[in-house]
Amino acid sequence: MASSERKTIDLEQGWDFMQKGITKLKNILEGEAEPQFRSNDYMMLYTTIYNMCTQKPPHDYSQQLYDKYREAFQDYITSMVLPSLREKHDEFMLRELVKRWENHKLMVRWLSRFFYYLDRYFIARRSLPPLYEVGYSCFRDLVYQDINVKVRDSVIKLIDNEREGEQIDRSLLKNVLGIFVEIGMGNMTSYENDFETEMANDTAGYYSRKATNWIVEDSCPDYMLKAEECLKREKERVSNYLHSSSEQKLLEKVQHELLSVYASQLLEKENSGCHALLRDDKVDDLSRMYRLFCKITRGLDPVSQIFKQHVTAEGTALVKQAEDAASHKKPEKRDIVGLQEQVFVRKIIELHDKYMTYVNDCFQNHSLFHKALKEAFEVFCNKGVAGSSSAELLATFCDNILKKGGSEKLSDEAIEDTLEKVVKLLAYISDKDLFAEFYRKKLARRLLFDKSANDDHERSILTKLKQQCGGQFTSKMEGMVTDLTLARENQTSFEEYLNNNSNANPGIDLTVTVLTTGFWPSYKSFDLNLPAEMVKCVEVFKEFYQTKTKHRKLTWIYSLGTCNIIGKFDAKPMDIIVTTYQASALLLFNLSDRLSYAEIMSQLNLTDDDVVRLLHSLSCAKYKILKKEPSTKAITPTDVFEFNSKFTDKMRRIKIPLPPVDEKKKVIEDVDKDRRYAIDASIVRIMKSRKVLDHQQLVMECVEQLGRMFKPDFKAIKKRIEDLITRDYLERDKENPNIFRYLA
Template sequence: MSTPPLDLDVGWGHVEQVLVKLKNIIEGCDDTPMSADDFMMTYASVYNMCTQKPPHDYSQQLYDRYKQEIRKYLLQAVFQTMKFKIRDAIIALINQDRDGNQVDKSLLKNVLDVYVECEIGERQRDFYEKDFEVYLLAETRIYYSRKASSWTGQDYSHVEDICHNYWSKAEECLKKEKEIISQVLLSRSERKLIEIVQHELFTVYSKQLLEMELSYSLALVKDNKMEDLSRMYRNHKMTQFLEPVANMFKEHIIAEGTALVSQGEDAASNKASNEISARQQVLVVQIIELHHKYLAYVTDCFSNHFLFHKALNESFRTFFNWGPSGLSSGEMLAIYCDNILKAGGNGKLTDEAVEKALEKVVQLVAYVGDRDIFAEFYRRKLFRRLLVDRSVDEDHEKWILTKFKQQYGGYFTSKMETMVKDLELTRDIKTEFEQYLSSNKIANPGIDLTVAVLTSGFWPSTKTADLNLPSEMVKSMEVFTDFFQMRRKNQKLTWIYSLGNCTLNGNFEPKPIELIMSTYQAAILLLFNGSDRFGYEDIKAQSNMAENDLMRVLHSLSCAKYKILKKYPSSKTILATDEFEFNAMFTDRMRRIKISLPPAEERRKTIEDVDRDRRCAIDASIVRIMKMRKVLSHQHLVAECIEQLSRLFKPEVRAIKKQIEGLIFREYLERDKDNPTLMRYLA
């Protein structure tokens, strides 16, 4: 006869009776030991419920009920009586670890896990937070408050020692706290705990230390202690007190930069003009090094924080926009670029060195207030490199133009890019012209001719003159003009003699010498093939050269290093009464010499060109704004014009008002009849 299966609730009732008896014995409420019958009945019930065939196998349900009962007892009876001791013990061990004592963190972690193991259902987060975390945060606040108070109360001989000691210890504590969180505590405690540490160590005492820190941080900057400066920043960035330090940083850079510029001004005032140029370049190098130094501070010490980028920007804009001897920063940078690119083109600098130097220049141009001045001087220097000095590395030229374009836009580099492209076009035209001459022997003038074809409007303005050239030169030019018109019928050539160069064979009695000179010089010198002696007025009449150019040319041929012509009377000044004679006895140890023609004064003309371009830019900006707005107040028109043009230069309000009046006169604009402060656009 089979026994019916034991029901779960009936069997669990037997187990529950024994558990109640066991609890009473443990708690001392019942001195009667458990009987053998009770034990056997419980054993049999558990055995039967676990070995019955499905669906009466209750082993899992039995285990779950037993586990729940044990957990309930531990939580309500055992843990409730011990939780305060456990909590205090954990916090005490954490404080010992903070003090640097050896603590078994794995044991600490296991003890803390009791809170997690005893969590029940929805009370999970409340149990950990209310019974442990709240007390830990309170103790942490007290602990670090005492620490900070003791550090600030220590006696040091220097302010720097107080700050260095305080921030070193504070940073070490923060690092230690993060280790405790990762190794012992639950991750959800991290934010709350770190906020308390930061508040007690950094916020509470930052105001007290701020004045000392300003002098401390200044000392760090002066002494190049970048590691200590980085530590100060890491601590300061949490306290919202970075602005005073950034202001100190800016003032220090301004002071150092202004001192450099003042030294350059003093040196320039006591030196000759040729030495001033060298001093200017030294000053540019010093400013580049200064910028490189403090940019490293911003990136490495201050983690590219915007306040320090702003401080660096404002400081360089303050002192960098004026230079020695009245030179602008834009002009000095253009000259420096020219020297670097020439050195690269001549092979004196490696490609890496050239690009590294130019990269720093691109960064400095951002601080130039009048970038159009830099662009114009740079364009004129580029013009000389491409056509006059012939010292150009196209890769370097294209590289820096690409950098300028990325940084300041296509308008900044459009003319210069066309100049470089014209040089490439010139090589193609030269090849085509050589092929043309080889297939047309009759057209060959017998003179080697290379023509640079420049796009008008993109190169710096140069004067053109109706110079009377020797017949040999005229014939060569006519041949090239015929060739060019056959291939580009819609384009017109305008010859610019002032940019040309010639190589002449000088048949001197001691020995023949090749003479490399400008077209102007060659045109004058070739006159002496027809006669050995000319007066000044005769030369002027036959050459049709402007008087100031003629004086420069005759001075270079008769009064400079190479005296190809003899001047009567002998003096360093060219007069209209002078006579000139070919020096047949001229000689030199070299068989090939270059006779330089002193350049005309270009700086004044460059500034004049910039002023003219600015007037045109202001006009274009005003018309562009008014065409879109139709009606606008005079004040808003001026403000928008300044905003539009500020990428290249900051126009003066007076200049804008003058151009507005000019546009009114030319009937582009008119004043409103009822309200004179309103401007109207005339379509």
């Protein structure tokens, strides 16, 4: 079978044919009347190249065609493209450039299709740049390198015009900047080096000039409005025509010129800076300040400092106000924590609410502002007012909310809410142990004298305190609340016991509250000589209690007891509610008409202080159940008393209070004692694990360990170390007296 030989095409003849196709393409690009390529035309051109590349050597013209491909572009660019660009300027030049670039890309697309066979074999084998890359680099080397500086300057000029409020053709800029990106063929170097750097510098200069005027003319809020607006516009600029990678660099330039450079001048502007905005509650402006300054390095530091100073000043002013109010009180009322102090705590809570909202809303919950608020509150929350520490004021405030008939009339929700806030304030107080002790004392009174308004609230605040300060803090208080529940059950079973045992009869109604020693504050228990009627009660209850448990010893605390007795007066009999002490004293007058101070004292077996208090309450105060000779206002050891049968009152039932004992001194003494133990325990714990430690390190670790409950005084720690040395827990190093060793 005969094979048909393919006719060899020589270079000149083949190239002539290709040249016609290329010319037709150029005419189409130049917009001349030329019919479009049909697939047949395209196939002919492709096949010609294919044939010329697959002929046997020396007729394989791959290399020559590769070179001619490049020359076709160079030719077109030098003859047509460059002249048309060089005669135009500014916006017209930019439009021409965009048009020429679009055409060039089309030309690359078509020609690389005609010459496709080169890409597949020749280029791949020789590792030469592919056709599209050759096409692009022709434009880059001949056109882009020639005019990029002119283009860049025209673009920047247009951007500045737009900043000044002119309308510009944004899509034109987007297309021009697209060329800077595309010419890099996959990397951004051309865009960054040939355009972006210069544009960023121009931006910095532009805003620097603006800021110089604004900082002088505008108030801080007005300046910030302008700055925010500028940043917003620059962001839009990026999304409209710059490359997205420019956003960060551009905004940083604007922030630097408008904010970093003028930060302190802006924040400290006389009547409109940060202080003024806080003073006048300009919430929107403060939010804007946060939004702007959080973007610059360490920009929020000065804002949070000013916030801290402001809050500290407001809180300190409240303390001073409360001090002034207290100093105008009458001297005899000065010791009682009164309404004034209640108002003070309320105001501190309101202050905290207000600025907590600022932290959350204006300052978007940023940790710097939480820290500033905490540090500010720690300053004035530990000042105390008129001799009462904040710990005591807070405990009294809670007491007022939780006891029946307290000064605060609140709904259940408001009570919960307020307690929540008090516990938050407690976080700022360094003497948490002092608060706990005052709180416990007041809780005891509420529970024992049935003064507590609502058990749920009592438990609820303990839960809150437990979360805030840990379980150790509330364990005794929780024990007290549980004790009362158990005591009620105990009373019920006592009443059942009495019903079932006819021979066990105390003769009077008796309610006993049994408490667990460790939970409650320590109360003095005296050997009060009980009246016979009461002795019987004590015996009956003892017998009942022994049926329940053999291992517990009851200690009676008569100082907390109350009695209802009936006074038979000439006018009418009356119910009198008194303490056990007062009742014991009054019952003495059933057996004697007249008794001297000394007789009463020896029959009751009480101390001078207690006798004076209870006789004063019965003979010198509001209700004069006893007549005293001489009838002076004070009790003296030579006084004589008798029952006042003429006594009368419009009420059928009266309560005779005993004057309150000042508990504050006792609480403070107790807390001091506990602190000594706590410091001892802490030092021993640290030394046990560390064995050898220097003085400073030991003190630091001790403060660290105890800081959650109180701020130990350095002198106190030093004293406890000395004490532990004398008790052989530690010893000083022989060489260096500043170093201690643990003695196991």
